[in-house]
Amino acid sequence: MKAAAKREFLGDFEQLVMLALLRLDANAYGMRVRQEITARTKREVAIGAVYTTLERLEAKSMVSSTTIEAGDGTRAKRVFRPTSRGRRALDASREALASMSDGLNLTGAAWKTN
Amino acid sequence: MKAAAKREFLGDFEQLVMLALLRLDANAYGMRVRQEITARTKREVAIGAVYTTLERLEAKSMVSSTTIEAGDGTRAKRVFRPTSRGRRALDASREALASMSDGLNLTGAAWKTN
DNA sequence: CTGCCTTTTCTACAATGTAGAACGATGAAG
DNA sequence: CTTCATCGTTCTACATTGTAGAAAAGGCAG
Numbered sequence A, B: 001m002k003a004a005a006k007r008e009f010l011g012d013f014e015q016l017v018m019l020a021l022l023r024l025d026a027n028a029y030g031m032r033v034r035q036e037i038t039a040r041t042k043r044e045v046a047i048g049a050v051y052t053t054l055e056r057l058e059a060k061s062m063v064s065s066t067t068i069e070a071g072d073g074t075r076a077k078r079v080f081r082p083t084s085r086g087r088r089a090l091d092a093s094r095e096a097l098a099s100m101s102d103g104l105n106l107t108g109a110a111w112k113t114n
Numbered sequence C: 001c002t003g004c005c006t007t008t009t010c011t012a013c014a015a016t017g018t019a020g021a022a023c024g025a026t027g028a029a030g
Numbered sequence D: 001c002t003t004c005a006t007c008g009t010t011c012t013a014c015a016t017t018g019t020a021g022a023a024a025a026g027g028c029a030g
Helices: A012-027 A030-041 A047-059 A084-101 B012-027 B030-041 B047-059 B084-101
Strands: A063-068 A077-082 B063-068 B077-082
Touching (some): A012 A047, A030 A047, A047 A063, B012 B084, B077 B084
């Protein structure tokens, strides 16, 4: 019987990066990832933050990378994509959040001040 | 003119804890929070993890706490609740995730193996 | 060659995540 | 009254993630 591989989760920034990879697909290389995140979330992100996160995700086998020579005259890019393991971790993380949010009145604003 | 308070975000576990507080409301004290999280997410959580997180959230004014003498014969509990600031941070974090997920085919399973 | 982009790598430190033992209160059992 | 079993909280310590920015390295224009 297989050892029921205990569930793995991702940190919040890791999740954002993962999602960016999914959106960008074949264009998912560092600088572009950063651009996608800042554009969509308004959150300022240093380029170093993106790369270290990608490196670490790769070290954990959550993403894989390939360097691609860009025939179009620009320099080669290192493209990242989620592995199935990374995909599972992303799903698990999202599910955890979802199950905790379930039934809660979250989007609304009314909130007792403190 | 007010200084447009730069957006603050929460880590993933912080979000889970925050959500637990919202669900538990007046019963949101350490042990119960832990219980709620493990029950809902299947994620194993050490009690120390919950308390340190709560402490830190309080230090950042994301939650406030009050110790309540429980007339019903059980011992006093320290109850936590999100401040409006914490509430904003939670919303901001969720929105960031949501905007990155938008339009993506996420729940489904089909995924190229790697 | 020099300067100027673009993309990546390195180095460092701060914040968050995680565990588990220690400690204190309270009721049950004997 | 002791002792034990909980429950609930505090402490201590270390691991993993988050975040920044400067330093390479590749390629093009002039």
